[in-house]
Amino acid sequence: xxxxxxxxxxxxxxxxxxxxxxxxxxxxxxxxxxxxxxxxxxxxxxxxxxxxxxxxxxxxxxxxxxxxxxxxxxxxxxxxxxxxxxxxxxxxxxxxxxxxxxxxxxxxxxxxxxxxxxxxxxxxxxxxxxxxxxxxxxxxxxxxxxxxxxxxxxxxxxxxxxxxxxxxxxxxxxxxxxxxxxxxxxxxxxxxxxxxxxxxxxxxxxxxxxxxxxxxxxxxxxxxxxxxxxxxxxxxxxxxxxxxxxxxxxxxxxxxxxxxxxxxxxxxxxxxxxxxxxxxxxxxxxxxxxxxxxxxxxxxxxxxxxxxxxxxxxxxxxxxxxxxxxxxxxxxxxxxxxxxxxxxxxxxxxxxxxxxxxxxxxxxxxxxxxxxxxxxxxxxxxxxxxxxxxxxxxxxxxxxxxxxxxxxxxxxxxxxxxxxxxxxxxxxxxxxxxxxxxxxxxxxxxxxxxxxxxxxxxxxxxxxxxxxxxxxxxxxxxxxxxxxxxxxxxxxxxxxxxxxxxxxxxxxxxxxxxxxxxxxxxxxxxxxxxxxxxxxxxxxxxxxxxxxxxxxxxxxxxxxxxxxxxxxxxxxxxxxxxxxxxxxxxxxxxxxxxxxxxxxxxxxxxxxxxxxxxxxxxxxxxxxxxxxxxxxxxxxxxxxxxxxxxxxxxxxxxxxxx
Numbered sequence: 001x002x003x004x005x006x007x008x009x010x011x012x013x014x015x016x017x018x019x020x021x022x023x024x025x026x027x028x029x030x031x032x033x034x035x036x037x038x039x040x041x042x043x044x045x046x047x048x049x050x051x052x053x054x055x056x057x058x059x060x061x062x063x064x065x066x067x068x069x070x071x072x073x074x075x076x077x078x079x080x081x082x083x084x085x086x087x088x089x090x091x092x093x094x095x096x097x098x099x100x101x102x103x104x105x106x107x108x109x110x111x112x113x114x115x116x117x118x119x120x121x122x123x124x125x126x127x128x129x130x131x132x133x134x135x136x137x138x139x140x141x142x143x144x145x146x147x148x149x150x151x152x153x154x155x156x157x158x159x160x161x162x163x164x165x166x167x168x169x170x171x172x173x174x175x176x177x178x179x180x181x182x183x184x185x186x187x188x189x190x191x192x193x194x195x196x197x198x199x200x201x202x203x204x205x206x207x208x209x210x211x212x213x214x215x216x217x218x219x220x221x222x223x224x225x226x227x228x229x230x231x232x233x234x235x236x237x238x239x240x241x242x243x244x245x246x247x248x249x250x251x252x253x254x255x256x257x258x259x260x261x262x263x264x265x266x267x268x269x270x271x272x273x274x275x276x277x278x279x280x281x282x283x284x285x286x287x288x289x290x291x292x293x294x295x296x297x298x299x300x301x302x303x304x305x306x307x308x309x310x311x312x313x314x315x316x317x318x319x320x321x322x323x324x325x326x327x328x329x330x331x332x333x334x335x336x337x338x339x340x341x342x343x344x345x346x347x348x349x350x351x352x353x354x355x356x357x358x359x360x361x362x363x364x365x366x367x368x369x370x371x372x373x374x375x376x377x378x379x380x381x382x383x384x385x386x387x388x389x390x391x392x393x394x395x396x397x398x399x400x401x402x403x404x405x406x407x408x409x410x411x412x413x414x415x416x417x418x419x420x421x422x423x424x425x426x427x428x429x430x431x432x433x434x435x436x437x438x439x440x441x442x443x444x445x446x447x448x449x450x451x452x453x454x455x456x457x458x459x460x461x462x463x464x465x466x467x468x469x470x471x472x473x474x475x476x477x478x479x480x481x482x483x484x485x486x487x488x489x490x491x492x493x494x495x496x497x498x499x500x501x502x503x504x505x506x507x508x509x510x511x512x513x514x515x516x517x518x519x520x521x522x523x524x525x526x527x528x529x530x531x532x533x534x535x536x537x538x539x540x541x542x543x544x545x546x547x548x549x550x551x552x553x554x555x556x557x558x559x560x561x562x563x564x565x566x567x568x569x570x571x572x573x574x575x576x577x578x579x580x581x582x583x584x585x586x587x588x589x590x591x592x593x594x595x596x597x598x599x600x601x602x603x604x605x606x607x608x609x610x611x612x613x614x615x616x617x618x619x620x621x622x623x624x625x626x627x628x629x630x631x632x633x634x635x636x637x638x639x640x641x642x643x644x645x646x647x648x649x650x651x652x653x654x655x656x657x658x
Contacts, residue, residue: 003327004292012309028645029294033287034276047268054261057107064251083652100260117240133189134222142219155213156187165209258650322347325641334400344638356625361407367568367617371412372419378405416441420576453566460562467632486530494523558628572613579605
């Protein structure tokens, strides 16, 4: 149900402001309304800056955090509930003992040093690789450049051309000296020293032999320069290792930084609320939305802070946007997960959760349609709920799948579907089990898909009728009696009449088909007479009523959408049978090893089938609620209630309720 929301003024003395805000944040039951529009206070700017620093540190250190050695239970818990569970006492201790500002500064410094030394290391490695072919050349190039009338080229030539190149130099040029420095990757690196007057002839020889010049921009011998590079590399590598060790150490503070981040977020939220409240030199006024049942805890909590306060209920304006809070009993509240995917109803509209619950359960079960799969889903969900110590919100999600698994088990048993096994092929020693399973099987979707299609369409019509009944009930409850009756009753009568006619034609309902026809005509006449009543022109009322009969096309279209239940149910059954067939082929084709392969195929195949069809069943069952069911009685688009509370991005604050 949609919880009753009230609008209140809380007035108290200004001196109690901090205590009141701390209490309201702990209570987590009020949504504070902005009473004034002011600029951003300096304190909020500082908090934003600190939050940005902490978040940067968390993101940076996440790349360096060592993997913890966890057992299977711990791994599952961490995967399903990645938030850090912490009590208020533990939180307070971490806040008081952690110098988070210093840690954040060190992380920033470490990031700068890491980038600097990494960049320098890469540059030195590139330079070393570039100079490596010349590492044995001991000639000082700076001194060589000083010698008058002498010049030199450094470069490389393909090894296969080397002998010809030497011969050409000897034959064509006399005033030249060549030193082979190294040979790497089928190339010979060499230094050519020559008299300047032979440069033209030398250039021709170099060109003829595809000699590639390489400029050595160093003022030392390549040998000494290479040694210096090695020394610098060792120094930079050492400094880089020191930085990485420091980062590894700082990574141990990542969880504490996450806790600090959420704590700072709460402080920022509190400062933002301070800007929303109205205050004088002596008093403060807080305008807020609150769930009506939380008024008493609010009074009691305020009385512990001060006796001098006043809570005044404020009348809600007609078109005011009231936030929506869904409150249901535990079993029904598990299905709020589905409703929340769609969004909140408007305040004053019915909460669709109790109405969608039985249909969603049944539709999902038909889509998954296998008793074995339902048993696996229920068992796995039960294990996760009871043995992994998950927070309340996460347990709620898996409780939903527990119920879905249980209903799927029973529906699958009625369909005679057990991991895609053909019951008739079970071995003789399982004869009692086989006879029992066949006996409880009501329908075989593979052999009689038409029966499942009819059931799916009947369920669709029934849900549409329920949607119209909910619409009628809600309007009557809200004192819109005429609209509630005349908007819905004629359509309920007409659709029911059509169902009766179909039933009599099929021989299911033992009454005359003529009676059913009269019921349809009667229902159509009632629709025509009532649906055009809102037309102001009296001559347009009947034509508008006749045109409204076109709505039957919409209802037919909605009904046909439920055929997807058949499609998904058949898909699950057929895929499971194919998996069994593949496993059987492997077992028969490959002696000994084939049995192991078959087991592997069965396990992996059925896990995949459960996963993909559970997802498909969830999505398509939800779609039927959102598209075919909800529009019959609600518009949606409500604004969710956003309480002023401690809700963390990284941590889960444990209270007595968790």
